[in-house]
Amino acid sequence: MNAARFTVRAAVALVGLLGVSDPFRVASIFSRAAHAAYAGWLLSRVKAAVVDRSVDGHGVFGSAKARFLLNRVGDVAILAVVVGAVLDAVGIPLQSALTLGGFGGIALGLASREAAENLVGGLLLGVTAPFAPGEAIIARKGGSGPPAVEGIVQRVGLINSSVVGFDAVPTTVPNSVFSAAAVTNLSRLKHRRFRQTIGLRYVDVDRVPGVVQGIRSLLAAAPGVDPAKGITVHWVRYAASSLDIEATAFFALGRLEFLDTVQGLLLRISELVRAAGADFAFPTTTIEVAPGAGGVPSILQADGEAANS
Known part of the structure; x- marks a missing residue:
């Protein structure tokens, strides 16, 4: 009904402004305006049905805000169709109206580009959430x-x-x-990843298999671990001063619970490594030097003589 009233009033106003006096043309204008009003009403019903079926009541698309946004976007589109039909009925070229509207839109966009970007961003946040x-x-x-x-x-x-x-x-x-x-x-994280690199000394190479198996057992028994996501513990590389073991697992825990679990695992891994007779590696450098005079490397001998002089 609102669309019909708007269409009839718009047609009457345009007929008066354009000074149309030919009764046949007036009848034609009102006939086409009536068709436009009916089309607007029909599109409005279709829009309402589509929105009701699309919004299933779950998640963001079931929220009142999303329903409001979808309805308003549909109303604007239907209004544009009805206005275009009325303009065409009274003899105003639709292309001219669109050109005028386009220039107005460009001017408005240049004047308030930042505000428009923020508004569009807000609408997207409301829909996608x-x-x-x-x-x-x-x-x-x-x-x-x-x-x-x-x-x-x-x-x-x-x-x-x-x-x-x-x-x-x-x-x-x-x-x-x-x-x-x-x-x-x-x-909204459902899982949090535990990922650590444990570096053992090169002298502990024979103890690596036992440490790897022990860490696997610790992770498998940890509270909140999700075995379906996989538990991986492997010796992965010869590093510059360590034998690196990487351990990865996923936990279905909240942030604070996860931090407590990580702390407990790190302490138990430390105990396991030392119980296996191994230890953690520290950055070290090994230098092989040829013996100098008196069995002392020449570079060290030179430094010692300089210090004693």
């Missing part, structure tokens, strides 16, 4: 490099959002920042 208030996030521009934003989300607005950093400093962030960034939602 990559985060919600109370969740911890890290946003990196381009997906790499230092974080552009990190902290706890306090508010998600249409133009900007509020985030309290991990250092407890509150920040208001333009929504366009999130549109150009890769956002990691720490609060």
Whole structure:
């Protein structure tokens, strides 16, 4: 009904403004306007049905905000179709109207580009919902490099959002920042990865198999570990001063529980290594020198003579 009233009023106003007096043309205009109104009503019903079927009541697409946004976007599209039909009915070329609207849009866009980017970013956040208030996030521009934003989300607005950093400093962030960034939602992590490199001394090469098996057993028995994600413990390389063992496992735990579990595992791995008769490697350098005069390397002998002179 609203679309029909709008269409009829628009047709009457345009007929009056254009001074159309030919009764046949007036009848033609109102006939086409009536068809446009009916088409608008029909499209409105179709839009409502599509939105109701698309929004299933689960997740962000089931939220009241998402339903509101989808309905408003549909209303704007239907209004554009009806206006175009009415303009065509009264003899105003649609291309001319679009050209005029295009110039107006360009001027508006140049004048408020930043505000428009923030508004579009806010609409995208409302529909996609990559985060919600109370969740911890890290946003990196381009997906790499230092974080552009990190902290706890306090508010998600249409133009900007509020985030309290991990250092407890509150920040208001333009929504366009999130549109150009890769956002990691720490609060929605289902698994956290334990990954450590254990470096043993070269003299402990015979003890490596026992240490590897012991670490596997520790990880398999750890609380919260997810065996379906895989537990891998292997000797992976000869490093400059150590024999490197890499251990990886995934835990279905919260952040604080995971940190406690990691601490306990590191302590038990340390005990296991020493119980096996091995020890951790430290960065060392081995230098082989040819004996100099009197069995002392020549370079050391020269240094000693310089020190005694």
